[in-house]
Amino acid sequence: MGAEDEPVAVSLSHRVPDLGALELLLAVARLGSLGRAARARGITQPAASSRIRSMERQLGVALVERSPRGSRLTDAGALVTDWARRVVEAAEAFDAGAQALRGRRDSRLRVAASMTIAEYLLPGWLIALRAQRPGTAVSLLAGNSSAVAERLLGGAADLGFVEGLEVPAGLDGTVIGQDRLIVVAAPSHPWTRRRAELTAAELAATPLILRERGSGTRQVLDAALARHGGLAEPLLELASTTAVKAAVVSEAAPSVLSELAVGEELTARRLVEIPVRGLRLGRELRAVWPTGQRPAGPARELLGLTRGAP
Numbered sequence: 001m002g003a004e005d006e007p008v009a010v011s012l013s014h015r016v017p018d019l020g021a022l023e024l025l026l027a028v029a030r031l032g033s034l035g036r037a038a039r040a041r042g043i044t045q046p047a048a049s050s051r052i053r054s055m056e057r058q059l060g061v062a063l064v065e066r067s068p069r070g071s072r073l074t075d076a077g078a079l080v081t082d083w084a085r086r087v088v089e090a091a092e093a094f095d096a097g098a099q100a101l102r103g104r105r106d107s108r109l110r111v112a113a114s115m116t117i118a119e120y121l122l123p124g125w126l127i128a129l130r131a132q133r134p135g136t137a138v139s140l141l142a143g144n145s146s147a148v149a150e151r152l153l154g155g156a157a158d159l160g161f162v163e164g165l166e167v168p169a170g171l172d173g174t175v176i177g178q179d180r181l182i183v184v185a186a187p188s189h190p191w192t193r194r195r196a197e198l199t200a201a202e203l204a205a206t207p208l209i210l211r212e213r214g215s216g217t218r219q220v221l222d223a224a225l226a227r228h229g230g231l232a233e234p235l236l237e238l239a240s241t242t243a244v245k246a247a248v249v250s251e252a253a254p255s256v257l258s259e260l261a262v263g264e265e266l267t268a269r270r271l272v273e274i275p276v277r278g279l280r281l282g283r284e285l286r287a288v289w290p291t292g293q294r295p296a297g298p299a300r301e302l303l304g305l306t307r308g309a310p
Contacts, residue, residue, distance in 0.1 A: 027040045111139070203223040217256065
């Protein structure tokens with residue numbers, strides 16, 4: 001017999017009553033009345049009668065005999081009830097196992113975030129999450145955008161946050177906010193005394209103190225200055241925003257940093273913003289996760305808390 005002649009298998013779900021119907025039958029057996037069983041299951045008696053009749057049609061046998069004195073199971077009904085009890089017990093065991101899996105998932109949250117988000121936005125979000133889920137242990141892995149993608153794809157993080165031009169390969173994401181990069185220098189730097197605005201070409205030709213390649217900040221800056229001859233060789237490449245700021249404050253050289261990261265230094269005049277003519281350095285802040293694996297549990301709740309980021 002050819003493959004085209006093989007009988008089509010009918011799905012088990014079409015042949016076996018659903019759990020709700022089986023639980024109703026068990027209630028009839030336990031309480032001896034369709035009306036009492038309906039009340040116990042939180043449905044009307046007509047709805048319960050309809051459900052029993054539907055199950056009888058599906059199985060092709062009578063299950064319940066109805067009389068003014070109540071309802072009793074037929075011989076076939078008693079046998080089906082015995083099977084139903086085992087099915088419901090197995091379903092309860094299945095549900096308990098699923099709850100245990102959810103509990104294990106919900107007991108921890110591993111977050112990976114690029115430096116600006118990790119240092120200046122995530123602490124507030126995690127404090128808010130703690131108030132909602134005091135029993136969830138949260139770990140934060142901070143690194144550049146490339147490292148965040150590697151951790152997510154390697155299964156070492158449940159949710160990630162990146163700053164850059166696009167979603168890294170292999171990940172899905174959603175924009176949670178906007179950020180702006182600005183040029184900053186120490187107050188004593190000659191750029192702070194210029195009358196004319198700095199040009200993009202001058203910025204590109206100047207050795208700066210920068211974040212390392214792979215960071216979201218560096219990606220945006222490289223792309224923006226590519227049409228102006230590309231970045232000059234950096235004076236220093238550092239792996240954290242805090243280290244970059246310290247080097248700029250010490251008058252080593254200017255830098256390009258997130259506006260989020262330098263607010264305190266600008267207010268205290270430890271750093272000065274340098275306007276650049278004709279150069280826009282905006283970027284999107286994104287939450288990211290492996291393609292097809294939409295965040296669930298505490299990861300989903302944290303994602304909800306990020307709405308309204310700058």
